[in-house]
Amino acid sequence: MSYLRFDKALMMNLEESLPREILRTNMSGAYHCTTIVDCNTRKYHGLLVIPVPNLDDENHVLLSSLDETVIQHGAEFNLGLHKYQGNNFSPKGHKYIREFDSETIPKTIYRVGGVVLTKEKIFVHHENRILIRYTLVDAHSPTKIRLRPFLAFRSVREYTNENPRASREYQLIENGIKTCMYPGYPELFMQLNKKNEFHFIPDWYRGIEYSKEQERGYHFQEDLYVPGYFEVDIKKGESIVFSAGISEETPRQLKRLFDEAVADRTPRDSFYHCLKNSAHQFLNKQGDNYYFLAGYPWFKCRARDMFIALPGLTLAVDEKNVFEKVMETAEKAIYAFINDEPLDPNIYEMEHPDVLLWAVWALQQYGKETTREQCRTKYGKLLEDIMEYLRQRKHENLFLHDNGLLYTNGTEKAVTWMNSTVNGRPVIPRTGYIVEINALWYNALRFIAEMSREGGNEVLAASLDEQAELTGQSFVEVFRNEFGYLLDYVDGYMMDWSVRPNMIFTVAFDYSPLTKEQKKQILDIATKELLTPKGIRSLSPKSGGYNPNYVGPQIERDYAYHQGTAWPWLMGFYLEAYLRIYKMSGISFVERQLIGFEEEITSHCIGTISELFDGNPPFRGRGAISFAMNVAEILRILKLLSKYNL
Known part of the structure; x- marks a missing residue:
């Protein structure tokens, strides 16, 4: 029995799951922080939050979140979760969560019909890089995963709003893209260990709310930029690793890098x-x-x-x-x-x-x-x-x-x-x-x-x-x-x-x-x-x-x-x-x-x-x-x- 395991009933109850947060750092100032249902509730939350010394002495949110969509027979099941005005949550991906376990590394188990998918996250020590491993545990027909990155490129003290200054430019790199929204920021490299298709469909998701900031009496809304999405086939039993960092990585090394990082962790079993x-x-x-x-x-x-x-x-x-x-x-x-x-x-x-x-x-x-x-x-x-x-x-x-x-x-x-x-x-x-x-x-x-x-x-x-x-x-x-x-x-x-x-x-x-x-x-x-x-x-x-x-x-x-x-x-x-x-x-x-x-x-x-x-x-x-x-x-x-x- 895991020391830090939360079952379906708790995960689906947002009153119970949203107050529970998770933090991982690279031991060099950068961190990943969100809730256990991957819904950001603070302006400080993000998948990749790093210092940018040439700008200031604050941390900066580059990659705010990553929405996953499971596709089978043309049907799409979005696993993401964001809060919007009027206490509205969309797309309510938490209803597919069956379990969350954080004993070794954060691991979420989703079940969508006959599909069982696990998501595991790890922050590489002393490097500004987060790795996410998706494993298709079970599926009875061809399956695709779509990954949609939400970008912020802003200080943890501020908010991003839709604006014409944000650059939409990107460049293809091996199994991914690199992009940078504003001058002075490092480029963000997003890659997978497997060949995939990137669909450039730039858009702003407007009015995302952070309930913890609202509780604290601060401004609590922002817009996030989505440059498009990655789409990749995944087979039963297969694992695919997504990397987000400020330098390019060799895709074929991502699985090894993930395994080595996991082996270096002490289980949180007491x-x-x-x-x-x-x-x-x-x-x-x-x-x-x-x-x-x-x-x-x-x-x-x-x-x-x-x-x-x-x-x-x-x-x-x-x-x-x-x-x-x-x-x-x-x-x-x-x-x-x-x-x-x-x-x-x-x-x-x-x-x-x-x-x-x-x-x-x-x-x-x-x-x-x-x-x-x-x-x-x-x-x-x-x-x-x-x-x-x-x-x-x-x-x-x-x-x-x-x-x-x-x-x-x-x-x-x-x-x-x-x-x-x-x-x-x-x-x-x-x-x-x-x-x-x-x-x-x-x-x-x-x-x-x-x-x-x-x-x-x-x-x-x-x-x-x-x-x-x-x-x-x-x-x-x-x-x-x-x-x-x-x-x-x-x-x-x-x-x-x-x-x-x-x-x-x-x-x-x-x-x-x-x-x-x-x-x-x-x-x-x-x-x-x-x-x-x-x-x-x-x-x-x-x-x-x-x-x-x-x-x-x-x-x-x-x-x-x-x-x-x-x-x-x-x-x-x-x-x-x-x-x-x-x-x-x-x-x-x-x-x-x-x-x-x-x-x-x-x-x-x-x-x-x-x-x-x-x-x-x-x-x-x-x-x-x-x-x-x-x-x-x-x-x-x-x-x-x-x-x-x-």
Whole structure:
């Protein structure tokens, strides 16, 4: 029985099938994304969505979709599905679907009368190419397949509309055509492994609608250009491979290329394997540099997200070499930043005040998964240079005060992970002494002190320990209140008494200025007020401004983003804190909390975890369909659990 299999009843029920999406990436920035019934519901959806660096830093939809038509005895059965005005779907190809299986690669089984046809899709790693294999499992008479490509050639942020500028020109190539709608775009090569006929019948399909964009309060209609169609005979038992890419391929190599790509995939046959596959999809290899994207379909590589996600996406799936490759790229970016040199354009938000501290935390996890000696050998100098940079007060928005705490100005610009803005201003202006930044700071001081001492630098170690003593004492005095939890941020006489999850890091980190009893009080309050089955709330329901539902137009969602929504990545630190307090007796509790995420593997974007969830029942998934920090932290907790269960 497949872990990700959906039967005829679910596939034919569009209320059930349309919300379920599927994502595949080439691990170099390009992706394929749609619903499990191949009906696009977002402007971000497409069969071939790729970066076009000479235009901008966005992804672009070249091939939006491909409609298949089965032809027997002159009768045509169109397997495509598009939404038009008035909630009208055409041509309703989903009624022919008998099963969808995504264990190894996405596979749809269609039955049209006596015809049984399978469709399998695979995205080639590190190449802008998608392959689709059609296999005629059963047929009692001669059969043809017609393939009709829907072209967009536009940014994922925009829409295509019928216009005279779009080029209709195309050229025949071996077993296919190449075409390009607008200057600046690469040519799109569409080929089959078998000789076929291309019929040039150019037309625009007008008024295609994207329901997810409509839900989010955006414009949601566009026109797509169809240059014509390919038509090919197919025999019972025969497989035909369609290729769409930005370079020409040798048709006779397509079957081999497809088989090799399939053999390289890990089946999504368990919760762990789904998350591991999802982890791989965030990788973005550009030349010799390796990055992790923050999420799909619209996020770039963000420095904070990359460092938080790095241990879970690599070390937790026993891929130390990938950690080192990404960190090699990140290390160059860190030195460029601290030396005031040109920044890596592929890494965004390097200047945020907590980024270097999260980098230290990521390296700390590397030391725990390998050895302290190995960590010190590879990254000891980097750690000490980061610490020197911070202690010398060189960061333009991170000020080390005499009380040992780090002060940050966050009134004009969002500077932490709670980064939603409206009209250019932070929704939550966290400023002054921010709790997780100073928890990270204390943890970094103690960790680097120990690393320096083990490396023989007793002078630096003693200095850092002395700094940590002052920081720890001030941390407790400034943040801890009489109710047993921590203030979220403090700026002079302004204190944020909201119960937020940022205090949980002080319990989860290896080094904390709090006593065990103080940690337990924080954990208890987080459990009572912030814990949900899908993550940790960004604000307690008992605090002012609680807004748990991430719905409506952009401005409404921005106000709700960190005001009660639940975040799965925070659950990783919460559960780590829980195990620190309760140790072996906490294992069954942690295992129960993970069940809520396993349920999500077959909902929303199947095989991965959404960006955030509503803070109230039924805790619906929202935002980006696949989010790196969420996948990473759940994987990290699974790895931590495995150590407790040894």
